[in-house]
Amino acid sequence: MKKKKSKFLTFCFSMLPGAGHMYMGFMKMGLSFMAAFFFLIFLSSWLSIGPLLFVLPLIWFYSFFDCMNKRYSTDEEFLLLEDNYLFSLDEFAKIDRGIFKKHSLGSGILLVLLGVYLIWINTINSLSGYIPDGIYNAIQNITRLAPQIIIGVVIIVIGAKLIRGKKIECDMND
Numbered sequence: 001m002k003k004k005k006s007k008f009l010t011f012c013f014s015m016l017p018g019a020g021h022m023y024m025g026f027m028k029m030g031l032s033f034m035a036a037f038f039f040l041i042f043l044s045s046w047l048s049i050g051p052l053l054f055v056l057p058l059i060w061f062y063s064f065f066d067c068m069n070k071r072y073s074t075d076e077e078f079l080l081l082e083d084n085y086l087f088s089l090d091e092f093a094k095i096d097r098g099i100f101k102k103h104s105l106g107s108g109i110l111l112v113l114l115g116v117y118l119i120w121i122n123t124i125n126s127l128s129g130y131i132p133d134g135i136y137n138a139i140q141n142i143t144r145l146a147p148q149i150i151i152g153v154v155i156i157v158i159g160a161k162l163i164r165g166k167k168i169e170c171d172m173n174d
Helices: 007-014 019-023 027-047 050-071 075-080 086-095 104-126 133-173
Strands: none
Touching: 007 019, 007 050, 019 027, 019 050, 027 050, 027 086, 027 133, 104 133
């Protein structure tokens, strides 16, 4: 049973996305906010995509005000609140349990490429003293840009599939 907590501590914990929700007993929701917030920071820094950080204030504000709204709800409303993951991850997990089976070739290729990339980075870094600086810097720049290029291609492919699917759907309705 969830119990309302201190207003002051709820406010303090709400400053970190997800922590206020966890403090009030909404573990799934808090974990979702926290994971989304910090994963976005990680992804932005790893792929060197600074504009991705513009989404962080949206997550922060939504998390803060959602937590405060939950805290200031009436006792009856508070007891009726459910602890769910963001973006309906509960439903997504139920529907797509066999996603790796459906897309085993693509998943396998993705895992192999990720493994090769990680081995490549470690090998190049360990050989840095034996490779001339110009060549090493060129290899390092290409290696650093590879994930951005791959993510860009994936985004374009997904966008094209969505457009094509919508066009096919519109053609079927005509």
